[in-house]
Amino acid sequence: MDILEKAVDRVLNGDRSAFQQIVDATSQRLVRLGARIMGNQADAEDVVQEAYVKAYRALTAGDFDRRSSTTTWLYRIVVNGAIDAKRSRKRRAEASDEQVDPGWDGAAFAEARLALSELDDWLRALPAEQRAALVLQSMEGLNNSEIAQVMGVSEGAVEQRLVRARTALRQKREQS
Amino acid sequence: MIDQEDIEQRLARLSGATDALRPSARFSARVMLAIEHEAAPSFFESTWFSARRLLPVAAIAAAMAVVWAVQVDGSVDDELATSYASAELE
Numbered sequence: 001m002d003i004l005e006k007a008v009d010r011v012l013n014g015d016r017s018a019f020q021q022i023v024d025a026t027s028q029r030l031v032r033l034g035a036r037i038m039g040n041q042a043d044a045e046d047v048v049q050e051a052y053v054k055a056y057r058a059l060t061a062g063d064f065d066r067r068s069s070t071t072t073w074l075y076r077i078v079v080n081g082a083i084d085a086k087r088s089r090k091r092r093a094e095a096s097d098e099q100v101d102p103g104w105d106g107a108a109f110a111e112a113r114l115a116l117s118e119l120d121d122w123l124r125a126l127p128a129e130q131r132a133a134l135v136l137q138s139m140e141g142l143n144n145s146e147i148a149q150v151m152g153v154s155e156g157a158v159e160q161r162l163v164r165a166r167t168a169l170r171q172k173r174e175q176s
Numbered sequence: 177m178i179d180q181e182d183i184e185q186r187l188a189r190l191s192g193a194t195d196a197l198r199p200s201a202r203f204s205a206r207v208m209l210a211i212e213h214e215a216a217p218s219f220f221e222s223t224w225f226s227a228r229r230l231l232p233v234a235a236i237a238a239a240m241a242v243v244w245a246v247q248v249d250g251s252v253d254d255e256l257a258t259s260y261a262s263a264e265l266e
Contacts (some may be wrong), residue, residue: 016215023207031199045203052207053214060215108196115193122186138184139191169183 004070011059019056026071030078036135037082037128039120041113047085051077068149075140075150079132086128125172130165133158 004025010018027048034044054077058064064073123131129151136142136150144162148155181189 016211019211020204020208023204027204027207028198031203032194032197035197036194041197041200045199045206048199049203049207049210053210056211056214112194112196115190116197119190119194122190134187138187139194166183173183 008059008064008070011056012062012064016060019052019059022055022070023052026074029071030074033075033135033140034078034082035116036119036139037079037132038085039124040116043085044082047081048078051081054081072146072149075136076152079136079150080152083128083132086131122169126165126168130161130168133161134165137162 004022007018007021007025011022030048030051031041031044034047035041038044038047051074055064055074068076123134126134133147133151136147137144142150144155144158147158151158
């Protein structure tokens with residue numbers, strides 16, 4: 001059993017402080033995933049924070065049935081939160097990322113942020129579900145079965161979203 | 177250069193370029209603060225929890241107050257009845 005599953009066990013047994021270990025073990029991957037779907041880091045951090053609060057509530061209420069791994073479960077909460085946020089929330093001003101204190105190498109941060117901005121411009125026209133499926137496959141390295149688990153849909157639906165996303169991107173390129 | 181890229185190449189390039197993304201410096205602390213807030217009982221819950229301990233004392237006090245009120249009321253009635261009786265005799 002890895003450190004993440006052990007931390008989940010401890011939270012399930014009433015040790016709330018173990019949740020910090022869950023955050024430490026997963027926040028980098030989840031914020032990166034959120035940023036690739038949301039298009040900026042500030043929104044991604046909001047979505048991931050909300051996801052952690054939901055996860056904490058579910059764990060302390062005994063609602064996590066462990067049918068999927070903890071990582072898949074957290075991915076699902078973040079992806080659903082990001083899709084909902086993309087649908088309902090107006091995109092923040094570009095200035096929002098200026099407020100993010102990277103806390104790490106500024107040059108690498110600037111480069112990654114530039115790439116994130118390019119990614120956001122490119123994928124902006126895609127519906128949130130298609131964008132999430134594409135990010136999960138091509139950037140997070142998940143296969144269709146894993147994406148189906150994360151998104152709570154059939155593999156056929158995942159395939160359809162991926163085909164539509166690529167078709168839209170191809171059409172966009174031909175038009176430009 | 178970007179014009180020459182196909183979709184898969186561009187996705188792979190942007191995936192690599194955004195791999196370095198990580199949470200901001202205070203993110204973990206911010207999350208744990210939200211979790212602590214979530215774990216802390218609400219004002220209503222904490223008030224009810226504190227008040228719950230005083231419930232038996234409050235119930236006894238209320239019962240004693242009722243008994244006292246009935247007794248006082250009874251003695252007032254007796255005094256009034258005595259004074260009416262005295263008035264009738266006079």
